[in-house]
Amino acid sequence: MSAEPAAVSAAMAADTTAHGACETGETVRSYLRRLRFQDPALIERLAAECVERARRRVSRHDPAELSRRAIEEAQRRxxxxxxxxxxxxxGREPALIAAARAALLLADAGVTADEVYLTASANPAxxxxxxxxxxxxxxxEAPASMQPQKLRFFLFKSV
Structure with a gap:
């Protein structure tokens, strides 16, 4: 037996991995454009970072998982x-972040994702x-008070 089949299979695996990463990169770039990112250089950089971060967490032979993790990373960023x-x-205000994401994506707020992403600190404007x-x-939403309820347990005497 020679080492040629091993070298060929390793080259094929590397080619498959590169092809999967290329497809994943295009998927992430498309997703970033849907998130209203506009600057092509920023989209390229973010997509590469997201794919690289996802690659560290996923087996090399699972392109679907790589794509899913890369998109999750883009959303997290x-x-x-x-x-x-x-x-x-x-972590403490997930409802506010979800509402802000909805406002960014659904409303014409005059704010781009590029502007949000490049903001280094809190920006009141x-x-x-x-x-x-x-x-x-x-x-x-209008909170209402609940009337007191009596609790009755089958095995215990409590009121």
């Missing part, structure tokens, strides 16, 4: 940028432009 621009903690377009509950 947008959410972190929104939290940074609004001056909130993304950007936050005010987004807050005008935050979705509101319909009908508006």
């Amino acid at each position: 947008l959410d972190q940028a929104l939290a940074r621009a609004l001056g909130v903690n993304a 950007l936050a005010s432009r987004l807050s005008r377009h935050l979705p509101q509950a319909q009908p508006p």
Whole structure:
């Protein structure tokens, strides 16, 4: 037996991995454009970073998982940028971040994802432009008090 079949299979695996990464990169670039990123250089850089980060977490032979993880990374980066621009903690304010993402993607707020992503710290002007377009509950939320209820248990005597 010679080492040629091993070298050929290794080259084929590397080619398949490169082809899968190329397809994943295009998928992530398309997703970033749907997230309203406009600058081609920023889209290329973000897509490469997202694919590289996903590649570290995924087996080389699973292109579907690589694509899913890369898109999740792109979404996470947008959410972190929104939290940074609004001056909130993304982990503690997930509803606000989701509302800001909806305002960015669904409303014509005059804000691009590029502007949000490139913001280094809390930006009150950007936050005010987004807050005008935050979705509101319909009908508006109105907390009501609940009447006290008696509790009765089958095995225990309690009232």
